[in-house]
Structure formats: C-alpha cells, structure tokens
Amino acid sequence: MEGQFFESLTEAHLRHALTPRELAAFQRDGYLVVPGALDEAARFRLLEATDRLDQRERQRLGLGPGDMMSRFSVIRFDPAFLELVAWALTVPKVWDILGWNIQLYISHLVVYPPETWGGQQCRAPVWHQDSGRPVLELERPAPRLSVKVAYWLTDTHGPDRGAMEVIPGSHRLDAPPPECDDPDWDGRLLLEASPGDSVIFDRRIWHRHGRNTSGVVRKALFFGYSYRWLRALDYTAMPQALLERCDPVLRQLLGDGATEVGWYQPQPEDVPLRAWLAARIGEEGLWQPPSSQPQQSLAPRQ
Numbered sequence: 431m432e433g434q435f436f437e438s439l440t441e442a443h444l445r446h447a448l449t450p451r452e453l454a455a456f457q458r459d460g461y462l463v464v465p466g467a468l469d470e471a472a473r474f475r476l477l478e479a480t481d482r483l484d485q486r487e488r489q490r491l492g493l494g495p496g497d498m499m500s501r502f503s504v505i506r507f508d509p510a511f512l513e514l515v516a517w518a519l520t521v522p523k524v525w526d527i528l529g530w531n532i533q534l535y536i537s538h539l540v541v542y543p544p545e546t547w548g549g550q551q552c553r554a555p556v557w558h559q560d561s562g563r564p565v566l567e568l569e570r571p572a573p574r575l576s577v578k579v580a581y582w583l584t585d586t587h588g589p590d591r592g593a594m595e596v597i598p599g600s601h602r603l604d605a606p607p608p609e610c611d612d613p614d615w616d617g618r619l620l621l622e623a624s625p626g627d628s629v630i631f632d633r634r635i636w637h638r639h640g641r642n643t644s645g646v647v648r649k650a651l652f653f654g655y656s657y658r659w660l661r662a663l664d665y666t667a668m669p670q671a672l673l674e675r676c677d678p679v680l681r682q683l684l685g686d687g688a689t690e691v692g693w694y695q696p697q698p699e700d701v702p703l704r705a706w707l708a709a710r711i712g713e714e715g716l717w718q719p720p721s722s723q724p725q726q727s728l729a730p731r732q
C-alpha cells in the first residue's frame with residue numbers, strides 16, 4: 431500500500447442514498463439486501479486480496495485447507511479492502527441509517543471451506559447479536575449502536591453453501607425466539623446471495639452462518655460501522671502511516687479524530703463527512719438524530 435494516496439467520496443455516493451422504501455424495510459426487517467453492490471472488477475480485486483491474505487494466515491496460524499479462516503482488521507493489508515471502507519453503493523446507506531458521526535469498527539474476512547474437507551476449525555452456527563459485551567451489558571430494549579455490511583464474494587445460493595441466516599424483525603427482540611432451532615419453524619430466512627451482493631444488517635438482528643457442505647469455499651467480508659463515541663472492535667488506532675495517506679473523510683471513517691473532546695462532542699474537523707454532505711444536500715437534508723423526534727412526556731404523578 432506504500433506510496434498510494436486514498437480518496438474516499440465522489441458524487442456517485444450521492445446517487446446511493448437510502449430511499450424511504452429501503453429505510454422502511456430496514457426498520458421493519460433489520461436488514462437490507464443491496465444486489466450487485468460490487469462490480470466484477472472490484473469483486474475480483476477483493477478475491478485476489480482474500481486469497482493472498484488467506485494463504486498468509488493459513489501459514490502463520492498453521493491452519494489446514496479445510497479450516498475456517500477468520501481475520502479481523504483486514505483493511506490494513508490491501509488497498510482492495512481499504513477501498514470498501516467508503517464504498518459508494520453501500521456506505522451512504524449506512525450514514526443515512528446511523529448519521530454522519532460514524533467510524534468503521536471492524537473489518538472482518540471469513541473464508542469458510544466446505545466442511546466435507548475435514549477442517550478442524552469450522553465453528554458451529556450459533557444465533558447471536560453483534561458486539562460482545564454490549565449485548566450483555568446494555569439495558570433492555572437494547573439500542574442499535576452499529577450496523578454491519580456483508581459483502582459476498584462467492585455464491586451462497588442453495589441450502590448447503592453456508593448462507594447467512596437471519597430472523598427478520600428480530601432486531602427488536604432481546605432474546606432469540608425459542609422456536610428458532612426447530613427445523614420446521616419458518617421464521618428464519620436463509621439470505622442466499624449472488625457474488626457481489628451486499629447485505630446491511632442491524633447489529634441486533636439474530637443471525638448465524640449456515641453450514642457449508644457444498645463443494646465451494648465461501649468467502650465473505652463483514653464491515654461494521656458504529657458511532658465514534660464507541661471503541662473500535664479490531665483496532666485501537668490505525669497506523670499513522672496509513673492515516674497520512676488517506677483523505678479527511680477516510681481518516682474519520684478509520685477512527686481518527688482531530689480534537690480531544692471530539693469523540694463525544696465532535697468539532698467540524700473531527701467529522702469532515704458532515705461538511706461534505708451539508709455542502710451537497712444542505713443542512714436540512716442531514717440525518718436527524720432520534721433526539722430531534724417528539725419525545726414522550728412523563729405521566730403526571732397520581
């Protein structure tokens with residue numbers, strides 16, 4: 431990546447804002463499919479980068495060809511991964527859901543070979559919500575906090591290709607429905623994806639990976655975005671040498687900040703994404719936080 435300078439936003443980003451219909455679907459279901467989010471050239475760049483990193487990690491960790499390879503913080507390893515941080519077809523939808531005060535909190539690659547190859551390290555599918563301790567420690571009902579964008583590099587059509595499963599609407603549930611492990615229960619959805627499709631999902635939706643018993647290695651990337659006042663999950667700070675080669679908006683998305691108070695009280699220089707958007711869609715077009723909606727008042731004491 432040495433010597434390269436990375437630019438993030440183009441006018442194309444404005445063409446992929448979240449539509450009212452997409453917002454309604456996301457609020458209702460807890461996920462949104464973006465078909466064909468990756469063009470073929472980008473998908474091939476990502477597949478090449480995936481294969482290079484996969485080979486390196488298998489060697490480093492002593493993984494066999496049938497083991498699952500899971501690597502966090504992949505954006506440091508290849509420009510193809512870095513390019514996704516502000517991907518025009520998906521990330522505008524993220525800032526239309528969460529607002530402009532956002533950062534990448536995880537960039538995760540999962541290479542999942544067929545279980546028939548006899549890998550020792552293929553995790554059993556487990557229903558979960560994302561994030562770790564926040565899932566346990568937050569009061570109920572739990573707030574959204576973050577969303578993830580899945581990029582499917584390979585085809586997951588069919589019951590045996592390890593497609594992600596979700597329980598639509600379950601982002602409003604604090605525990606998975608008890609029937610979700612019943613094979614006859616139809617409240618689950620296998621999110622079969624074509625190569626290049628993307629799925630944006632609320633971190634609270636109950637989800638799990640399916641089982642890959644096909645003949646095809648499943649390759650997917652999961653990029654998570656959260657508010658800037660949360661710590662990132664897979665880095666403390668991005669390397670300075672990388673930040674210096676990124677434009678201001680990309681630096682923001684990579685968790686950088688300009689002022690000390692700016693994590694909680696962002697100043698304009700902490701959040702250049704806000705000014706970029708305001709210059710194009712106007713202040714009145716900016717995302718409105720929940721606090722700007724009418725609030726319930728306290729019931730009068732009896």
Ligand SMILES: O=C(O)CCC(=O)C(=O)O
Pocket residue numbers: 540560578592593594595637638639640650652
């Ligand atoms: O691998 C999958 O299909 C699901 C990924 C997942 O559970 C996650 O990113 O939290």
